[in-house]
Amino acid sequence: MTTSSHEYLRQQIEMHKGLSTVYAEKRYKPAYSRVFQTMWNSAICDLAGIPGNSRVLDYGCGTGILFPELEKRDYRAIGIDLSMAMLQGRTEPTSVTSICADGTNTPFADGQFDAVFCRGSIHHLPDIRKAFAEIHRVLKTGGVLVFSEPSNDSILNRLARKVMYRASREFHEEDEGFRRREITPLLEELGFTIEVSRGFGFMAYTFAGFPDKLPLLKYVPGNCTITRWLMKLDAVLEHSPLVADMALHWQLRGRKR
Numbered sequence: 545m546t547t548s549s550h551e552y553l554r555q556q557i558e559m560h561k562g563l564s565t566v567y568a569e570k571r572y573k574p575a576y577s578r579v580f581q582t583m584w585n586s587a588i589c590d591l592a593g594i595p596g597n598s599r600v601l602d603y604g605c606g607t608g609i610l611f612p613e614l615e616k617r618d619y620r621a622i623g624i625d626l627s628m629a630m631l632q633g634r635t636e637p638t639s640v641t642s643i644c645a646d647g648t649n650t651p652f653a654d655g656q657f658d659a660v661f662c663r664g665s666i667h668h669l670p671d672i673r674k675a676f677a678e679i680h681r682v683l684k685t686g687g688v689l690v691f692s693e694p695s696n697d698s699i700l701n702r703l704a705r706k707v708m709y710r711a712s713r714e715f716h717e718e719d720e721g722f723r724r725r726e727i728t729p730l731l732e733e734l735g736f737t738i739e740v741s742r743g744f745g746f747m748a749y750t751f752a753g754f755p756d757k758l759p760l761l762k763y764v765p766g767n768c769t770i771t772r773w774l775m776k777l778d779a780v781l782e783h784s785p786l787v788a789d790m791a792l793h794w795q796l797r798g799r800k801r
Contacts, residue, residue: 549670564633567607570756572635576767580752583775584692585613588661591740591797592690594619598658602640603647603679604665606630611640614661624650625665648674655684662691664793667721673730680734683800689736692744695794696721722794736798743791746781748774750792 572581588610594600596618602610605623607630614621615638623642625631631642645651648671660679669675679689696702701721728738745753751761752771761767781787 564607564627564630566756567609567630568633568635570759571754572607572609574755574762574767576752576761576771577755579768579771580748580775581609582613583748584753585610585663587744588663588690588692588795589613589617591795592659592661592688593797594659594688599656600659600661601652601657601682602642603660603662604668605642606665608634608636608638608640608642610661610663611636611638614638615640619659648678650678650682652682654681655687656682657687658684659688659690662689662693664693666691667693672727673734676731676734676736680736680800685800687800688739689731689798689800690796692793692795694721695743695791696723697743697794698790700790701792724794727796731796731798735801737801738796738798740795740797742795743782743788744778744793744795745791746778746787748778 571577592600598619600614600619600621602608602614602621602623605611605625606627608623611621611623611634621640623631623640624645624647625642626644626646628644631644634642643651647665647669660683662679666672666675676689683689694701724741728741731738748771751758751774752767755762761770764770782791
């Protein structure tokens with residue numbers, strides 16, 4: 545990273561000032577997008593495998609898209625995000641509390657949480673090692689880190705993201721996706737045991753997950769039904785050895801030793 549950590553965070557805060565409106569009015573508002581987002585949130589929480597009443601942290605919660613699912617499962621949840629603008633642009637009417645703080649220096653005591661969820665947030669941070677170390681600190685022994693982050697395992701994904709991140713004002717040019725061969729050893733070194741590692745997202749992710757970027761389904765009759773069929777197709781592709789590594793996201797469960 546060529547930009548200093550302090551300057552990078554300042555730029556991220558500035559960049560996200562306008563994104564809460566984009567998320568609320570374009571990304572999460574269409575009915576077909578809601579179908580996909582609900583499935584995505586459910587998949588993340590299913591992956592955690594924790595009971596109701598667990599204490600959980602939504603790390604990089606943004607506008608709170610994950611909050612309804614956390615509340616539905618009776619988790620004792622709190623959200624944290626660096627951007628006050630994103631927190632103020634909350635799209636979900638839930639009782640989950642959220643605070644504005646740096647994810648690499650959180651205000652929580654050691655061993656506070658049964659699970660930490662990261663839904664497309666960690667790749668925005670300048671110091672990935674420090675972020676994962678902080679997550680490890682606030683987790684109880686035996687607690688789980690669950691994330692769903694952009695995957696750069698495929699060279700096609702890396703090239704596409706490099707172009708998109710540099711062409712759009714909604715990304716920082718130094719943001720990167722994750723590569724398993726780089727992140728997995730880091731997590732193990734920091735004290736996590738990797739229990740699940742899987743690709744996530746192809747067609748439904750592309751066409752229904754980001755209508756602010758690719759709004760093609762917006763103009764198609766029956767777009768909610770189409771989204772559900774694309775989700776079924778994705779489920780097949782995610783378990784197909786020849787294409788699984790080309791998934792656009794990477795989902796992981798790591799348990800604190």
